Amino acid sequence: MSHPHKVYGLGAEFDSAGALLAAAEKIRDQGFSRWDVHTPFPIHGMDKAMGLGKSWLSAGVFVGGFLGLITGICLVAIPSFVLYPMIVHGKPYDWRTFPAFFPIIFELAVLFAALTAVFGMFALNQLPRFHHPVFNWDRFKRFSDDGFLLVIEARDDKFSESRTKALLEQIGGRNVTLIQD
Amino acid sequence: MSKSSVSLETPAELKREPLVANNHSIKWVTENVCSIVQSPTPKWWLLAMCITSPIALIGLICIVYQISNGVGVWGENHPNGWAWDITNFVFWIGIGHAGTLISAVLFLTRQKWRTSINRAAEAMTLFAVVCAGIFPAIHVGRVWYAWFLAPIPNTNAIWPNFRSPLLWDVFAVSTYFTVSLLFWFVGLIPDLATLRDRSKSRIAQILYGIGALGWRGSNKQWRHYEMAYLLLAGLSTPLVLSVHSIVSFDFATSIMPGWHTTIFPPYFVAGAIFGGFAMVLTIMLPAAQIFPQLADMITRQHVDKMAKILLLTGSIVGYAYLMELFVAWYGVNKFEGFTFFIARANVDGKGWYQWSYWIMMFCNVISPQIFWFKKMRANYIAVFIVCQFVNVGMWFERFTIIVTSLAQDFLPSSWGHYAPSTTEILTFVGTFGIFFSLFLLFMRFLPMVAISEVKGVTPEADPHHNHPKH
Structure with a gap:
């Protein structure tokens, strides 16, 4: 002013x-x-x-997706193998059951990547910015x-x-x- | 000079039909789409709201009644632990898939005709997922324990079972809703800026301005924006395929005859796209009549292409139905054979729900076959009628899958009939009220057609386009 x-x-x-x-x-x-x-x-x-x-947003999204993947693996593996191993229907509960975790790991990877794509774009474009000359x-x-x-x-x-x-x-x-x- | 005899012009019959008919300018696109939002509220809109919002209210009342009294107010009982609730859930979530298909898959495959319908289809996705989410939430009975589904240890320090398809579903549906919402919002930003810049009232300027986030349409912004849009499309494509695959795992990973089949994921995905396109057309055909200004943007070629998709996906669904019958006949599992040939198709008169099976067969497999004829694809009334058959048929598909398998399973001593209660019926009817009320609000307050995207496919948008003489 x-x-x-x-x-x-x-x-x-x-x-x-x-x-x-x-x-x-x-x-x-x-x-x-x-x-x-x-x-x-x-x-x-x-x-x-x-x-x-x-635009190098794609690199950021790759990192975001990768973090989602790691988060997903930790989220399903730590409780299921370490904190509270659960036997359901007498089925196995060791590492061979890992394919049963793929859906959640996949969804979290996609979720993190999508959030990075949107908020990364906002950051690169400096949005929101309501006043501009x-x-x-x-x-x-x-x-x-x-x-x-x-x-x-x-x-x-x-x-x-x-x-x-x-x-x-x-x-x-x-x-x-x-x-x- | 010898080359001059060879014409480099594309022959007329090979020229692509323009995506926006009648060679309109980009200003025309702005004016026409914004005029829907910025003209005074039409009487038909108020009338439609007066019909849909009480229906939505009835649905909400039924939900409150069900929550306060328990699942006993529904017709579900042993052995039919799932019935209308999960039927409605799968029905609505499937409808959502067409929106994502249009916005993501058709974007990646460079189908530029999608630009005029993707915004409305994405809105439809969101509202359908809202309706879908209601049912699994309330069917747990004691909804205040629904947080047991969250990936946190509950009060007894027990974690949820991450190997359960029901938990996969929680992650899939919530991710799907979040990503669809983000995708829709990202697409809206430039158009909200258009509305912000055109609004006369201060309140509208502020509200649209907040939504537009201060968008300036600068090329440095478009560069990242386009990359974000492309990435979201790339992420949504496997996501949409995964969501309905995971919904089908709810069934396929069980041991129930009629559910325990490997064909379920692709069959469910094809069915979801099929049902979703029927709902897109159910909404867009009347909308294109009500708003004559959209007629040059939502043209015959759009309806023609969507009818072809209905034909294709309907035939894939038909193939899946026949393959299920074949495997039931060819396989050694007697229960599978019983479910398909007796409980569902009722070849010997012992099935209870054969009407549901044959409604499904007729509506989903037979009715779209008329789209082999170009005349039928060009006839809006015929297309609309077939879409209603598909809407009905896709609901009955889920009903057939769920109820016939549960009502007549392994031991005749544990069989049990199922009939819905009034509360159950009205809850489902109520979700239509919620869906259409939300859609009417969307039509009234947000640009129904992606303005900036449609501008991008007009001839004027091409930097090498020669200016028509004024």
């Missing part, structure tokens, strides 16, 4: 998914690093156009309808209010607006 007129960045609108993709490639080639596009749906090829690699842009709401938006942050080393604005207009951006922080 101490800097009421601090600039967050510059936003520009593009006509279509294709136009935004072409613009993103140009911004990438100009060497900008702190910028993003906001679209109603994920655009095919945008990760490459922005120079982003693969881009919401200050009055045309930002169009991203969830049919807007194809590109925002370059002022924190970027290459950012300059006048030159970046000219660049955005030159590559086809419309309604290029200064976004307040």
Whole structure:
């Protein structure tokens, strides 16, 4: 609040998914690093156009699933073999009965992996985050309808209010607006 | 120049039908789906709620009555320890499976037509699992001891039996509900952002805003979001197959004739998908009529494809029924033969529940066969009628499996008839009230069609798409 007129960045609108993709490639080639596009749906090829690699969420989910597997094994094996070995219907109760534990172990592995996928995605995307400077842009709401938006942050080393604005207009951006922080 | 004579255009007959008919823009998708939620409450909706919510209330009253008086208020007694309760449980949980199949399996197999129906189907999954969960919880009789199922030592320091299929069921169903809820919610996030950005009232903005978690649709977010969605689809696929396999283990690991068969897991999974698709169509066909704005998104090709899935899964179920009969005839187990040929199919007039068996056979195996004809798949009324047959047939399948095996098992001296009590019937009817009330609330307050996903399959979404001249 101490800097009421601090600039967050510059936003520009593009006509279509294709136009935004072409613009993103140009911004990438100009060497900008702190910028993003906001679209109603994920655009095919945008990760490459922005120079982003693969999401490594999958690695986290593997770890989560593996922890679920270990938890499942401990949860069924420790009580059944150590804490309270139970004889039901006179059936065996030693390690050979292990296949009877597979369903629970499997379910826990899936549960932990799914929880990691969702909450890991939230963490990587920094969600929930209800306030963000881009919401200050009055045309930002169009991203969830049919807007194809590109925002370059002022924190970027290459950012300059006048030159970046000219660049955005030159590559086809419309309604290029200064976004307040 | 010689190449110019070769046309590179796809021949008209090989072109794919567009997933969203009439070449609409992505703005049209937003407007049409949101208009369902953001227009004033329609009269039919209030009327429908006035019918379904009292039915739900009757169900809840029956549940309270049953809990306060004990399982004796039901018609179940020795030897029929399981009857309508578990029939209803398997019936509802099976219905849920179509939603997961549409959202996960069809996603992994790149069946893009799923985008316009997956949201409603996933909602249906959740509400069906809610209805399913009621029955095993209350059938234990003293529900305040239901926590004995939790993986913790009880007051006598006894742990639950982790080798018991009933405990597997607890883990499978609770995992299934949790993962389905997460999958549904993850899919909803971008659409809740759309509703947040379009809402005029402050309350709606705040409520949808909380649900949207501050979604900004940035590509750095979409990247992880798409990966999360793909992983959830990959995890839900084996999960959905495991859940109904485990439900079938409740039966298959016992020694009851008619239950103790290795064919049960695949047979139950196919039956679940079959029954679930019938319920998806039961809901979606009227919805597409009530909301004409959805007509270009839920098109004939959707109904056609779902009817084909009904035909396929119905035939798999039919194969399983015949294979059970074959094994009962071919095998040496006399009790198995008795259960199938006498208690169920009633070839010599000694069976008690042959009507249930033959309703099941007709509804599940014979009725979907009309979908071999394209004309029938294109006829919404015919599709709707067959779906009702399937809904009935799949309930009777579970009833047949449970009651015929228990009522007439090994020793004729321990046989016993079963008939449901009024409380039992009304509890089941009540779950339909709960299911449809929840679905009506969902239709009214949440986007029924996955907006961002449908936008992604419009021609405009393709970055190489040429702009139509305005």
